Amino acid sequence: xxxxxxxxxxxxxxxxVTAFAFVGIVIWLSYLVSNKLTAGHIHGSAIAILAGLVLxxxxxxxxxGSRGLADIGVLTGxxxxxxxxxxxxxxxxxxxxxNFEEIRKAGVGAVxxxxxxxIVSFAxxxxxxxxxxxxxxxxxxxxxxxxxxxxxxxxxxxxxxxSSEVIALSIAAGxxxxxxxxxxTPFVAKAIGLNNAKSAMVFGGLMGTTSGVAGGxxxxxxxxxxxxxxxxxxxxxxGCLLGPSVIYFTVRTIVG
Amino acid sequence: MLLGLxxxxxxxAIRNRPPCGGSGAAELSARAHDxxxxxxxxxxxxxxxxxxxxxxxxxxxxxxxxxVGVEANVGGVGIAMLLLILVSDALIKKxxxxxxxxxxxxxxxxxxxxxxxxxxxxxxxxxxxDGGPMALIAGAFSVVACFLLVPAISRIGEPGEPLPExxxxxxx
Numbered sequence: 001x002x003x004x005x006x007x008x009x010x011x012x013x014x015x016x017v018t019a020f021a022f023v024g025i026v027i028w029l030s031y032l033v034s035n036k037l038t039a040g041h042i043h044g045s046a047i048a049i050l051a052g053l054v055l056x057x058x059x060x061x062x063x064x065g066s067r068g069l070a071d072i073g074v075l076t077g078x079x080x081x082x083x084x085x086x087x088x089x090x091x092x093x094x095x096x097x098x099n100f101e102e103i104r105k106a107g108v109g110a111v112x113x114x115x116x117x118x119i120v121s122f123a124x125x126x127x128x129x130x131x132x133x134x135x136x137x138x139x140x141x142x143x144x145x146x147x148x149x150x151x152x153x154x155x156x157x158x159x160x161x162x163s164s165e166v167i168a169l170s171i172a173a174g175x176x177x178x179x180x181x182x183x184x185t186p187f188v189a190k191a192i193g194l195n196n197a198k199s200a201m202v203f204g205g206l207m208g209t210t211s212g213v214a215g216g217x218x219x220x221x222x223x224x225x226x227x228x229x230x231x232x233x234x235x236x237x238x239g240c241l242l243g244p245s246v247i248y249f250t251v252r253t254i255v256g
Numbered sequence: 257m258l259l260g261l262x263x264x265x266x267x268x269a270i271r272n273r274p275p276c277g278g279s280g281a282a283e284l285s286a287r288a289h290d291x292x293x294x295x296x297x298x299x300x301x302x303x304x305x306x307x308x309x310x311x312x313x314x315x316x317x318x319x320x321x322x323x324v325g326v327e328a329n330v331g332g333v334g335i336a337m338l339l340l341i342l343v344s345d346a347l348i349k350k351x352x353x354x355x356x357x358x359x360x361x362x363x364x365x366x367x368x369x370x371x372x373x374x375x376x377x378x379x380x381x382x383x384x385x386d387g388g389p390m391a392l393i394a395g396a397f398s399v400v401a402c403f404l405l406v407p408a409i410s411r412i413g414e415p416g417e418p419l420p421e422x423x424x425x426x427x428x
Contacts, residue, residue: 023370026377045369052376060382070378082374088333090371092310093364095337096344102416103338109412116405121398128394146391147398168383169391175384176395182376184399192406198416202409206402210333211379215372222369223419230334237321237330 008074015077022075026051046186046219052082053179091214091233094226102197103230109198110231113205118239121148121208122247125173130255137252139166144251145243146170147177149209152239159244178212185216194220197227204228208235296352302360305347309340 011018030051031044038047056068065071070079080086103110125147129140142162146153146169153170156162162170185194185203193199194217204213204227213232217224317332324330344361347353384391410416 019374020370023374023377026373027370045373048369048373049376052373053379053381055377056379057381057385059377060380066380066383068378068381078374079378081371082376082378086371087375088314088336089306089310090364090368091333092313092336092340093306093361094368095340096306096358096361096365098337098341100338100341100345103341105413106416107413109409112412113405113409116409117402120401120405124398124401125394128390128397132390143390143394147394169388171380172384172386172388172391173394173398175380176392177399179379179381179384180396180399184403188403192403193410194406195418196416197419198413199406199410203406206405206409207399211372211375214368215376218369218372221419225368226337230337233317233333233337234331237317237324241324241330 011074012076015075016080017077018074019077019081022078023081026055043186043219045222046183049182049215049219053182087211087214091210091225091229094222094229098226099197102227103201106198106201106227110201110205113202114208114231114234114238117206117208117235118148118152118242119247120206121177122239122243125170126251134166135255137248137255138162140255141243141248141251142166142170143173144247145239146173148174148239148243149236150174150178151236152243155240156243156248160248174209177207178209181207181209181212182215182219185212186220189220194224197224200224200227201231204231205235208232208239210236297354297356299356299360302353302357302362303364304360305343305357306340306361306364309343310336312336313339 027044027048030048034040034042034044034047052069059069059072059075060066063071067079069075070077070082122141122144125144126140128147129143134140134143138157138160139162141160142153142157143166145156150171151174153174154167157167157170189195192203194203200217203217203224207213207216207228210229210232213228214225217228313334313336314329314332316335317329320330320332320335340361344353384395
């Protein structure tokens with residue numbers, strides 16, 4: 001028993017290093033599954049990201065916490081490794097070697113995609129909130145904001161005074177979106193022309209969820225990541241700007 | 257390699273050179289440069305350059321958030337990426353970003369997918385599913401609507417050129 005405790009202590013006390021080893025094993029197994037079971041048709045990183053989500057689900061069920069696998073004692077380091085700081089740091093690193101010309105070419109499309117992405121997501125979320133019986137402007141706007149991203153949802157909700165139940169729903173909608181983008185992107189990539197820097201930037205602006213875009217493009221073709229991530233990073237700010245102001249006023253005018 | 261994407265020509269030229277032991281005139285002058293100004297090719301320089309771009313971008317993103325009056329970082333990561341692209345390009349053109357120094361940036365861009373896997377593993381999946389049908393439908397429909405818009409908006413301006421085909425090795 002003490003042997004086991006000692007081992008567990010080593011893992012807990014060196015959380016981030018444990019996470020490196022753990023994620024390494026997950027990725028190794030994912031590539032094994034990709035090669036042996038799907039003959040390489042489904043990319044290893046797509047499987048690894050899906051495996052991550054499944055593990056997060058199991059972690060949530062086991063611990064009742066909200067941070068997936070990172071709530072399990074020996075795996076808290078996964079939370080550090082997958083946290084905002086390292087995620088953003090490595091995303092920035094992917095820009096190394098990117099051609100500035102490609103970004104300039106996509107300029108107008110990228111800006112259009114940002115506005116279209118925020119407004120369309122809001123509209124879809126709002127219509128569905130209405131269909132599910134929410135009739136007040138505050139709830140409709142907050143749930144619409146959640147359909148933008150799970151950060152825009154609570155920020156907007158807090159700004160216009162939504163109930164915590166509605167804010168929780170908006171976060172859930174945003175989480176669903178982020179997970180669907182992560183897992184669904186490789187499957188639709190061909191159909192929506194996601195094979196060049198420009199469409200990747202448009203994609204990032206439309207989807208907006210940094211984690212979804214980052215994961216989805218990584219699973220599709222990792223060379224697209226910097227382009228998509230670059231526009232996606234402006235989305236949450238734009239959503240937080242438009243949500244409690246222009247969009248809320250518009251919704252209030254429509255539903256009275 | 258990740259760097260294969262749209263890298264400017266001069267960049268390729270430098271990368272294809274052996275990391276050390278080259279005997280070209282450029283190599284000799286670089287060595288003379290080292291003798292005058294001290295060691296120029298250390299891995300931490302790359303990491304530090306990346307960190308400096310990251311922090312500057314985050315700072316500007318926070319400032320932008322303050323200016324437009326939202327409690328969020330507006331485009332910090334995007335600004336940091338632009339900074340890294342512009343600064344590293346300028347440094348490469350001047351011959352300042354040597355192979356070992358580059359490793360300090362390249363490592364972090366290679367560790368990106370494992371970080372994303374860890375990120376997936378710490379999501380609140382249970383919370384997302386607990387939101388019930390409305391949260392699921394709202395999230396799913398907004399994703400579908402935005403997927404459908406990608407080809408439409410991609411048509412604005414000059415068409416993008418597809419990336420070259422990948423060999424399996426490179427995608428790893």
